[in-house]
Amino acid sequence: MAKQPTNKVLLDIHRRMVRIRHFEEQAGKLMEDGKIPGALHLYVGQEAVASGVMVHLSDQDQITSTHRGHGHLIAKGGEFDRMFAELYGRATGYCKGKGGSMHICNMELGMLGANGIVGAGPPIAMGAAFANRYRKNKQVAVAFFGDGASNEGSFHEAANMAALYKLPAVFVCENNGYGEYTAQVNHQAVVDVADRAAGYGMPGVIVDGMDAIAVYEAAGDAIARARKGQGPTLLECKTYRFYDHVGVRGMGLTYRTDEEVQRWMKRDPIKLFEKHLADLKVLSKKQAEAVHAEVLADVKAGVAFAEQSPLPDVSTLLDDVYSVAS
Amino acid sequence: MAKQPTNKVLLDIHRRMVRIRHFEEQAGKLMEDGKIPGALHLYVGQEAVASGVMVHLSDQDQITSTHRGHGHLIAKGGEFDRMFAELYGRATGYCKGKGGSMHICNMELGMLGANGIVGAGPPIAMGAAFANRYRKNKQVAVAFFGDGASNEGSFHEAANMAALYKLPAVFVCENNGYGEYTAQVNHQAVVDVADRAAGYGMPGVIVDGMDAIAVYEAAGDAIARARKGQGPTLLECKTYRFYDHVGVRGMGLTYRTDEEVQRWMKRDPIKLFEKHLADLKVLSKKQAEAVHAEVLADVKAGVAFAEQSPLPDVSTLLDDVYSVAS
């Protein structure tokens, strides 16, 4: 059964959430200012999911991410300087500027990449979980994917194989109610993606994705189960993205009502969690402010690093297509 | 609720089953004699499924089939002469010899083709069901597929879309316990493919695929539901193929025991059904023999037609790649 998080863990989760929030807010600004090229899919609103799951994982455990991947990388330990550098397309970025937001990754941290292809993560995570089982190393692989992605055949095949081989995998569906501009009711006839678990022979669990503790506990159970060799779990986290599919508009969108947005924003996962931590006397308002201040300083430093970093040299274009080592 | 089949219907189902059985037995012999080229996947043992479903369908209702498609076409009204001609690769075949066993079809009968690609049928049937809904013509589209095919992403996407749009479709899974030489326990962690229905928001029904009446009743309910605009159903029929995945060896196979084969053969769907019809006094032993004799004569005539038919002229090779009508 789910074990209570220690204070240390609570503070760890909180810091990860705050780091995601401020990184994303800044990234959004930078995109609006035309400093970050391409498309940005912000994770704001879903911080409790990445943080509540990732706090259970070591750098050796792997995750696969999505087009909305900054939050996953930050929660997995990604550094702001190299992340901003990647979004800027600089040579110092995690992908040397070749990947950008949609492919940002860190193999050392076991973050097997954001992905521009919806549904591409689950088969890759299933493969990483297979490697863990093969090596008997007790590592776990976690696939993050959205409600929209749950309609891709790739999810189906990965879930079936993970259950068949009893792999140490967890399938975390971040159900934010929309796939791009299409509401869930218009892309699937079920309300709970977790209902799909039974068809693969794995447990399906539903949790409030705005409640970091609830995510922490449910993820803890699923990950423990995976480590014990009992097979995968489908963990559905009901959450919401505060901003548009791409970019930073939150209100005034045609495909969702402002009332709906406001309703969810009242349950801002960071505010909820800080209130909870205050009630528990684990983190005072002042202490929380200090964390925000530290993180904001990190953000500032990260942006500065990125802006001072060189663009990739054109001579490097054809590097990294193939490995030349052997 | 399922309505009892009339005697007329019972005899109709019986004839379809017998036609499939004798066609397949003969096709197997012809393949062994080297008269039919390529690969043959025989339907023997599963006759109750195709027959119990198809008796509910008109020529306007569509079906998609599999690599094991002869039975589906016969139950849908396919003629032996043009079918044997196709298996022989003759110009008089349903596909002018261009398709063969794995692509045998008849568009006029609403049989949208056997398919060499496992899992290819469900999306096509979903599309045909969409057309029926678009036309408001009360027609139904039925996808036949195997237990192995239920692990393809194509099934997942088709099932989700059919349920989302409440299409007049029925997904008939012929679970014969194997995908090629791999037993179901080695390709999925569930015993019942029907467990997958809930994840799409459609009913999942399990029926004894060796019992023609059970199939008739369950299929009747699912098809009626579809015609009424109440959406798709996943109907799993537990069945067995008496012969090998390809060809006519039944016993002495490495991937299944002879005991298992014998156990299932004791439940030969035709024998079971004929006993039942005899008990009901609907079809006497003599009458049954007469049916078999008639069908065997059809088989003989069909083979003769095929053998007298010309091979396609090489000048026709590039025909039918494109439609030139407009």
Place this chain on the structure above:
Amino acid sequence: MSAVASEVKNRQLPYVAAITEGLREVLKEQPDAFVAGEDVAQAGGVYGSFRGLLEEFGPERIYDTPISEKGIVGLAVGSAAAGLRPVIDIMFMDFIGECMDEIANQMAKMRFMFGGSATLPITVLTMAGAGANLAAQHSQSLEAWLAHLPGLKVVMPATPYDAKGLIISASRDNNPVFVILNKMSLGMMGDVPEGAYTVPIGKANIVRTGKNYTIVTLGRMLGEALKAAKTLSEIGIDAEVIDARSVQPFDTDTVVASVKKTHRAMIVHEAVRFGGFGAEIAAQIQEIAFDYLDAPVARVGAPFSPVPFSPALEKVYVPDAARIVATARAQLGL
């Protein structure tokens, strides 16, 4: 086309609106045509190319689909086999890998495998093209995969006029037709007549006539080639610029006739050069017009790497007028 162009010279539309107009004409003239794809209905498409269709034609004609490319193509194949004329959208061309079986083994082959008894009047729209800093999975041009598949037709409109006309032609065609659009052309203005008109599928378009050099382009590269032609004219190269418009069927006759006149040729496409469709064109030219060639047929395409994200790299990755000019100079030793 010049005739048409003059008639309508006063009516200019952006490429994106020409797409929508083409679809509107299709939906008006063909009751069996419907549009389905990810975010095409309520959102009007991620680039706005479907805007207003839901409002005008209603939910019975315009469908948002789940993120299920295999399902979307299956929807098209099955509904076409049942008599409809589907128009589907695969949002980015990069995503066709998700549904290549449905494209290659079902859509392209069904008619042939069935001995001609199936007819699939399907129009597939998809958005190709690099230059928007969308990185390796949202920038590809994969026409070479499709052109290699008997049973498909494949067109690549380079102008607003052709976008509208080819969409209408595709929907009237009784075969599966891919209309490969380019996201960098969406804002391009051009003459677009009111009402329905067609652009022949399989007919190349001589956009600039020239005496001593032939440049064959695919899709958006037409514009770069026209720019390059100006520069080349300054060094005595009078380039005839031919927009292939269709890669399957490919208009070999028009291209070969030009090369027989000019004696020198170059192919330009955005796709990776190696194994790209330009190789087929070059191979055909030398097969048919060998004795007319004064120089090898040159090819300009993307280098052999995925599309890089960083603008600094993408800038040198995507073929442009400068590369066309440089390649021509090298080819001709000028």
Place this chain on the structure above:
Amino acid sequence: MSAVASEVKNRQLPYVAAITEGLREVLKEQPDAFVAGEDVAQAGGVYGSFRGLLEEFGPERIYDTPISEKGIVGLAVGSAAAGLRPVIDIMFMDFIGECMDEIANQMAKMRFMFGGSATLPITVLTMAGAGANLAAQHSQSLEAWLAHLPGLKVVMPATPYDAKGLIISASRDNNPVFVILNKMSLGMMGDVPEGAYTVPIGKANIVRTGKNYTIVTLGRMLGEALKAAKTLSEIGIDAEVIDARSVQPFDTDTVVASVKKTHRAMIVHEAVRFGGFGAEIAAQIQEIAFDYLDAPVARVGAPFSPVPFSPALEKVYVPDAARIVATARAQLGL
């Protein structure tokens, strides 16, 4: 290779057994290598090319998978990213459409998109080839799709020797390598040395030296070209037959050197001629050796249709020695 051939002239194996031997060597030398695919474990593969591996290496190394090509490729990509050296089987090459996204957008691009931080030592086996009356969905040769994808290597062993050697080379390579086998070659006998040996990936093989004609072949067409060379020798054509062996990387140097000597060339592959890899080879030859060519580079490939079922049609569909000879005669006006 002749050296090797002589050493081992007494040891002959069929192509199918050479595949198995190559896999056995891989599994012996690389503890991180495992084999996964549909029916590869208990059944030993639908063509027997995996026979005995489960018994010898056990269920921890050899895996039957569900019928889930996307899952199989994902298994390879994810486990390779996590440090293993997967060997996967896509039973028939026709099925790669089911997993082209995982192949093209994940396997091929991951390393580049990740700035070189990911390494994917993956071997993919797949069975191509027509001639077995298996019709349009079990007979294709689709190497052109793969060769167009930066990040992949693609080899096509034509002999038992190369099948074993290229499988071992593929598994030692730190990049994704497709080994395209041919179902019609499974019974072909040839020299196969005991133990581990490699065949270089990216190096063409001059199988027959000749003076005045170059035939470049892909995969099984080597045998047809060698037959054709005999016939051609009777009409004064002394053909040099080069087995490309690898299409990515492609050994341009060996081919061009030969053409500079022979002045005439033909490419032969089983794939559909239009848009096939032969176009890339022809385009390269004329680009680099234009002044050496006495005739256009000819291409022999399948006609522009899906593979027909009827033996009567398939017989005239699949390229063979007779078509090679006829094409050479037409090309050279002999």
